[in-house]
Amino acid sequence: MLKAIGVRSVDELFAPIPAEYRLTRDLNIPRQMAESEIVDFFRQRSRENGDEYSSFLGAGAYFHYRPVIIDSLISRGEFLTAYTPYQAEISQGTLQSIFEFQTMICELTGMDVANASMYDGSTGAAEAVMMAVRLTGRRSVVVARSLHPEYREVLATYATHQGMPLSTVAFGDDGRVNLKELEQSITPESACVLIQSPNFFGTIEDVDAIAEIAHKHGAMLVVSIAEAVSLGVVEPPRQADIIAMEAQSFGVPLGFGGPYCGVIATREKYVRQMPGRLVGQTVDKQGKRGFVLTLATREQHIRREKATSNICTNQALVALMVNIFMTVYGKVGLKELAKQNLAKSAYAAAQFAKHGKVLFTGAPRFNEFVVTTSEDPYAVNSRLLGHKIVGGLPLRKFYPELGNAALWCCTELTTRSAIDTAAGLIAESERSVRTAKEEVEEVAR
Amino acid sequence: MKHPTPKATRHVNQNEGLIFEKSSPGKAAWKLPPLDVPEVDTAKLLGKAERKDLGHMPEVSEIEIIRHFTRMSTWNYAIDLGMYPLGSCTMKYNPRVNEAVARVEGIANGHPYQPEKISQGALRIIKTLSECLIEITGMDAITLQPAAGAHGEMTGLLMVRAYHESKGNARKKILIPDSAHGTNPATAAMVGYAVENLKSDSRGTVDIASLEAQMNEDVAALMLTNPNTLGVFEQDIHKIADILHAKGGLLYMDGANMNALVGKVRPGDFGVDVMHLNLHKTFSTPHGGGGPGSGPVAIKKILEPFLPKPVVITHSDGTLGFEYNRPHSVGRVRAFYGNFGMFVRALAYIQANGPDGLRQTTEDAVLNANYIRKGLEGTYDLPYSTPTMHEIVFSDKMQAKKGVRTMDIAKRLIDYGFHPYTTAFPLIVSGALMIEPTESESKEEMDLFIDAMKSIAQEVEEDPQTVLDAPHSTRVSRLDETAAARKPVLRWKPL
Numbered sequence: 001m002l003k004a005i006g007v008r009s010v011d012e013l014f015a016p017i018p019a020e021y022r023l024t025r026d027l028n029i030p031r032q033m034a035e036s037e038i039v040d041f042f043r044q045r046s047r048e049n050g051d052e053y054s055s056f057l058g059a060g061a062y063f064h065y066r067p068v069i070i071d072s073l074i075s076r077g078e079f080l081t082a083y084t085p086y087q088a089e090i091s092q093g094t095l096q097s098i099f100e101f102q103t104m105i106c107e108l109t110g111m112d113v114a115n116a117s118m119y120d121g122s123t124g125a126a127e128a129v130m131m132a133v134r135l136t137g138r139r140s141v142v143v144a145r146s147l148h149p150e151y152r153e154v155l156a157t158y159a160t161h162q163g164m165p166l167s168t169v170a171f172g173d174d175g176r177v178n179l180k181e182l183e184q185s186i187t188p189e190s191a192c193v194l195i196q197s198p199n200f201f202g203t204i205e206d207v208d209a210i211a212e213i214a215h216k217h218g219a220m221l222v223v224s225i226a227e228a229v230s231l232g233v234v235e236p237p238r239q240a241d242i243i244a245m246e247a248q249s250f251g252v253p254l255g256f257g258g259p260y261c262g263v264i265a266t267r268e269k270y271v272r273q274m275p276g277r278l279v280g281q282t283v284d285k286q287g288k289r290g291f292v293l294t295l296a297t298r299e300q301h302i303r304r305e306k307a308t309s310n311i312c313t314n315q316a317l318v319a320l321m322v323n324i325f326m327t328v329y330g331k332v333g334l335k336e337l338a339k340q341n342l343a344k345s346a347y348a349a350a351q352f353a354k355h356g357k358v359l360f361t362g363a364p365r366f367n368e369f370v371v372t373t374s375e376d377p378y379a380v381n382s383r384l385l386g387h388k389i390v391g392g393l394p395l396r397k398f399y400p401e402l403g404n405a406a407l408w409c410c411t412e413l414t415t416r417s418a419i420d421t422a423a424g425l426i427a428e429s430e431r432s433v434r435t436a437k438e439e440v441e442e443v444a445r
Numbered sequence: 446m447k448h449p450t451p452k453a454t455r456h457v458n459q460n461e462g463l464i465f466e467k468s469s470p471g472k473a474a475w476k477l478p479p480l481d482v483p484e485v486d487t488a489k490l491l492g493k494a495e496r497k498d499l500g501h502m503p504e505v506s507e508i509e510i511i512r513h514f515t516r517m518s519t520w521n522y523a524i525d526l527g528m529y530p531l532g533s534c535t536m537k538y539n540p541r542v543n544e545a546v547a548r549v550e551g552i553a554n555g556h557p558y559q560p561e562k563i564s565q566g567a568l569r570i571i572k573t574l575s576e577c578l579i580e581i582t583g584m585d586a587i588t589l590q591p592a593a594g595a596h597g598e599m600t601g602l603l604m605v606r607a608y609h610e611s612k613g614n615a616r617k618k619i620l621i622p623d624s625a626h627g628t629n630p631a632t633a634a635m636v637g638y639a640v641e642n643l644k645s646d647s648r649g650t651v652d653i654a655s656l657e658a659q660m661n662e663d664v665a666a667l668m669l670t671n672p673n674t675l676g677v678f679e680q681d682i683h684k685i686a687d688i689l690h691a692k693g694g695l696l697y698m699d700g701a702n703m704n705a706l707v708g709k710v711r712p713g714d715f716g717v718d719v720m721h722l723n724l725h726k727t728f729s730t731p732h733g734g735g736g737p738g739s740g741p742v743a744i745k746k747i748l749e750p751f752l753p754k755p756v757v758i759t760h761s762d763g764t765l766g767f768e769y770n771r772p773h774s775v776g777r778v779r780a781f782y783g784n785f786g787m788f789v790r791a792l793a794y795i796q797a798n799g800p801d802g803l804r805q806t807t808e809d810a811v812l813n814a815n816y817i818r819k820g821l822e823g824t825y826d827l828p829y830s831t832p833t834m835h836e837i838v839f840s841d842k843m844q845a846k847k848g849v850r851t852m853d854i855a856k857r858l859i860d861y862g863f864h865p866y867t868t869a870f871p872l873i874v875s876g877a878l879m880i881e882p883t884e885s886e887s888k889e890e891m892d893l894f895i896d897a898m899k900s901i902a903q904e905v906e907e908d909p910q911t912v913l914d915a916p917h918s919t920r921v922s923r924l925d926e927t928a929a930a931r932k933p934v935l936r937w938k939p940l
């Protein structure tokens with residue numbers, strides 16, 4: 001090949017790089033490893049990563065069962081090793097699957113159109129808000145404090161340099177958006193209200209009431225859904241103008257936080273302000289049905305600085321996992337799956353309430369709930385960790401006002417025995433605090 | 446009685462309908478274990494929030510699902526089927542060991558909020574990959590949080606902005622060469638900067654005189670792809686850096702083409718202040734039909750205070766953890782820590798190569814691009830004769846005389862068993878054919894490709910209509926994109 005090119009060595013091909021910058025030593029990185037060594041390395045890391053614990057963590061990342069055929073199908077090289085389907089004639093597999101994905105997301109959310117895809121639920125929510133800003137021509141945004149705290153942080157980052165002032169609306173005693181405060185927070189400059197339902201505490205918001213208040217003031221309602229499985233049994237926020245969803249629950253591994261799959265769904269009339277890729281149905285020269293990427297004039301490769309977003313590479317293969325999951329569970333399975341989640345968390349909340357205090361009981365919830373203990377939740381969790389159980393997420397870091405509260409989650413994979421063990425350990429923790437208190441009182445007497 | 450037109454087709458090319466068209470009540474591919482807690486009354490628990498109906502969600506069996514997606518998959522082209530010479534996209538082989546290790550139990554099922562004590566494995570992966578990428582780029586620090594290249598660009602420019610703000614002036618604009626990716630200007634707009642175009646010189650590289658004239662104290666940074674989208678190394682890179690730095694500006698490098706540099710030269714050594722990498726290009730994580738990607742951002746020391754939070758730190762007892770107390774941070778750009786599954790795959794790739802392997806990978810990528818350049822020079826017009834690194838850009842100038850444009854040639858290439866190259870980009874070349882073979886292709890595969898391209902050029906001379914009507918061998922012919930955009934049908938609806 002060198003001879004064909006007409007050079008004597010490969011190094012000659014690097015001549016355009018000025019010699020003074022060229023690296024004349026080996027990179028200081030680990031030496032080349034055999035496949036068996038690589039597998040060993042990651043197995044070792046896996047063992048250091050809690051590979052045999054059962055967990056009560058949710059909070060935007062949910063442990064659901066993943067049907068085996070998801071990985072069988074996405075491992076096909078034709079899906080795994082294809083690029084973005086710009087060349088429609090040889091990408092119909094990816095394109096038709098995205099079209100089906102868009103359809104199912106619409107069915108589940110009650111919206112008219114859905115994209116595929118955004119990076120995740122957090123960036124999806126931020127992009128949805130920017131979309132509302134473009135659609136209304138207004139700039140400020142009212143954000144529920146019951147929205148995932150990290151989603152709020154991401155939105156703050158995105159909003160900073162776009163002149164989008166954010167204000168926060170508190171939650172009431174039932175863990176839901178305080179409607180009175182919401183009413184006062186909306187101004188004629190408010191582009192939208194952003195809420196999450198089920199919200200960060202697992203509580204289902206009164207979407208009707210919130211939509212009415214937002215719309216009365218000419219603001220849009222953007223609803224973030226972080227736990228997609230809730231859609232099997234919880235009425236979707238049909239009154240929303242834009243839904244920003246995290247679809248991780250639908251067959252995507254927890255994977256220490258990613259890759260996940262964000263989706264934006266909205267009304268048909270807003271589609272031209274939507275970010276991200278869309279697949280549309282059309283025909284070929286023989287009139288045969290086929291699918292193409294469409295409405296590309298919204299996108300960065302055509303519009304450059306005037307695009308609706310800078311997004312290019314998205315989460316396509318993860319969207320395919322989501323698609324297969326939705327297809328497997330379908331109309332009946334998704335409902336049954338959601339009902340099991342509901343039953344497990346209702347049982348757990350009832351058990352925990354015997355010893356700790358369950359907060360926000362005044363509103364319906366899905367598969368998460370908040371428990372306050374007398375002992376610091378990190379100390380409670382240390383007790384659980386000894387039994388190979390990861391307890392709920394202590395909330396103080398995000399909500400100092402909630403003191404010793406922690407957010408617990410149960411899915412269909414949470415066993416009754418894990419729930420009973422955890423409840424027993426919470427009881428033990430409460431007893432120990434009582435005993436310690438009695439001892440102090442004893443000494444004081 | 447005459448049989449109606451059959452719905453069945455040849456099995457190898459079955460007409461696979463939409464999944465909704467196969468659905469019928471009672472079919473199921475799922476099974477839940479018996480509930481080990483008491484059943485609940487959904488209506489009582491949820492009240493008016495209870496959902497009664499799931500609309501037109503499908504009901505199908507497992508074998509139907511397997512066949513549905515398997516048949517659809519056969520309509521896709523993929524790297525696993527042959528050369529995928531999409532310039533700028535770096536379609537290299539995706540090693541399967543990467544997929545295997547990403548699925549090891551504790552890695553696939555780690556929860557982002559599980560206690561640090563039982564997250565040491567994941568943290569070690571993040572730390573090790575970070576160290577490797579810092580060494581490869583010659584930079585000082587890195588964040589792995591951005592989910593893709595464009596997200597990395599945004600993160601990088603947020604840090605640029607925070608840096609300038611810390612000096613008392615955020616500045617107003619970003620300079621972007623006319624050969625840049627579309628994400629660059631779109632990103633600058635998202636971070637609140639105006640975009641000013643910078644023209645290329647006759648070699649296809651940055652016009653130094655223009656840069657000098659346009660550089661002033663309003664310019665926050667120059668976003669430069671190096672090698673640029675013509676596959677040409679910016680030889681005056683240090684002069685470019687000096688011009689920017691002299692006026693307090695920063696040099697941002699779009700690392701989309703880092704696969705031309707790994708192990709041979711480090712951006713940190715030639716004046717770059719901030720850059721992103723695409724793990725799904727240079728570091729072999731699969732494109733998956735459009736993602737997921739991962740877009741780490743490597744930076745020089747001066748930008749370190751502004752890194753997104755959290756950052757990984759080593760505690761005094763040697764264990765790893767996350768540091769959230771970062772008062773000057775630009776904030777979070779994504780929930781949790783980024784596309785962790787891609788970090789696993791990229792690290793496995795780096796381990797499989799080591800220092801020697803990575804250097805050879807780069808050399809092979811450049812060697813392959815030059816081999817294709819030599820093979821097609823004379824058959825296709827070469828608008829810039831500047832030496833080529835990892836990709837080569839031709840134009841359709843010679844074929845356009847017969848009315849055949851780059852997209853037509855690309856579509857004809859499909860009939861020869863190859864994925865098209867990148868068409869009509871970079872914008873500075875009219876009718877561009879942008880070809881990137883990557884290191885994965887053998888001489889034999891490239892010879893076939895060159896042969897196909899030459900054959901098409903001959904067809905253009907003898908029978909241009911065949912090329913104009915291509916592809917001829919696919920399941921569907923050219924699709925009506927105009928109709929799709931005019932009256933969008935974006936979901937299936939029941940009749």
